[in-house]
Amino acid sequence: MLSQQIEALRASFREALAKADTKEALEAVRVSFLGKKGPISDLMKGLRDLSPEEKKDAGQWINALKTEAEAAVAEKGKALEEAALAAAIRSAKKFNPTLPREASHGSYHPITLVSRDVNRIFSTMGFTVEDYVEITDDYHCFEALNIPKHHPARDMQDTYYIENGQLLKTHTSAAQNHIMRKYGAPLRAIFPGRCFRNEAIDACHENTFFQMEGMMIDKDVSISNLIYFMKTMLSEVFGADLSVRLRPGFFPFTEPGFELDISCTICGGKGCPSCKNTGWLELCPCGMIHPNVLREGGIDPEVYTGFAFGLGMTRLAMMKYGVKDIRDFNSGSLKALSQFDAK
Ligand code: FA5
Numbered sequence: 001m002l003s004q005q006i007e008a009l010r011a012s013f014r015e016a017l018a019k020a021d022t023k024e025a026l027e028a029v030r031v032s033f034l035g036k037k038g039p040i041s042d043l044m045k046g047l048r049d050l051s052p053e054e055k056k057d058a059g060q061w062i063n064a065l066k067t068e069a070e071a072a073v074a075e076k077g078k079a080l081e082e083a084a085l086a087a088a089i090r091s092a093k094k095f096n097p098t099l100p101r102e103a104s105h106g107s108y109h110p111i112t113l114v115s116r117d118v119n120r121i122f123s124t125m126g127f128t129v130e131d132y133v134e135i136t137d138d139y140h141c142f143e144a145l146n147i148p149k150h151h152p153a154r155d156m157q158d159t160y161y162i163e164n165g166q167l168l169k170t171h172t173s174a175a176q177n178h179i180m181r182k183y184g185a186p187l188r189a190i191f192p193g194r195c196f197r198n199e200a201i202d203a204c205h206e207n208t209f210f211q212m213e214g215m216m217i218d219k220d221v222s223i224s225n226l227i228y229f230m231k232t233m234l235s236e237v238f239g240a241d242l243s244v245r246l247r248p249g250f251f252p253f254t255e256p257g258f259e260l261d262i263s264c265t266i267c268g269g270k271g272c273p274s275c276k277n278t279g280w281l282e283l284c285p286c287g288m289i290h291p292n293v294l295r296e297g298g299i300d301p302e303v304y305t306g307f308a309f310g311l312g313m314t315r316l317a318m319m320k321y322g323v324k325d326i327r328d329f330n331s332g333s334l335k336a337l338s339q340f341d342a343k
Contacts, residue, residue, distance in 0.1 A: 034069055034070060040069065110340040114320055130191040137166050180215075286309035
């Protein structure tokens, strides 16, 4: 009898469904009962051999079984999914926001690392580390440094002006007058800081970069002192005894002024593409502080002399870490910056 056959099939379907306790087992039950070659499909195919009256009842029974089986499979599938999710949550590690992060912790910016090195080195030589503003005025950035209005040296340092007449400082030398007025002579100070220039940007020029200014003022300070401190600092930063050389350079706030070159750290002074085959790299302009600048800072140039230097920190970091493009430093790219972890 067809009705008994259907009931038997229903019973065996329910039994198989009850045993299916994984997604895969449930799929196997679905295929074996509801698939094209399964018993329900066979029953459907058998309808064509029945009389029209028998067909009507049989069709309804088979359809009822099929609908019931489909709904039961769907319901069981949902129940299995929910159970799997609950199990995953139960077995997952509990999230504790107070624990330190395991992966991808932050790292210090290379400029910070180099600044710390230079700060430490100069501190051990008796220099204080000073802070100075980023927004200053024309007097501190230029006038107090012997660069009067309309002086051509201003062309090299175009910057961003604020409506109230203030400006973003173009070099750390802008703090020289402030430090001299604050401490008087004798003094030894370094002052790292962010500088800004209206600059055509390329691989070694940025509109925002870091310098480290240094000043030493005392009786009888000479160019020999300048060379000694520069050489010591650079040898410490690079961990090798570097040769330095001075070339004449013009800065209205120094007399005399120099460009300080170091022997190329990449080829050891033999000549390579990084030093344009000269064996030397231009790094740190410096000089003896101009008497006008000392006087403007309230220091008597007849009694005291001093040297000042303006180290390009961004360029120093490039050389120390072998970074070829200055733009990587301000890029905010974690891929580029996270390589310089403090060890
Ligand atoms: C000056 O800024 C002087 N104030 C330095 C100085 C101080 C001379 C004390 C004498 C006595 P200069 O413009 O050359 O000089 O800049 C100094 C260094 O800052 C450069 O050697 C370079 O390393 C860095 N620098 C200058 N402009 C940029 C820039 N646009 N991007 C990145 N680094 C720069």
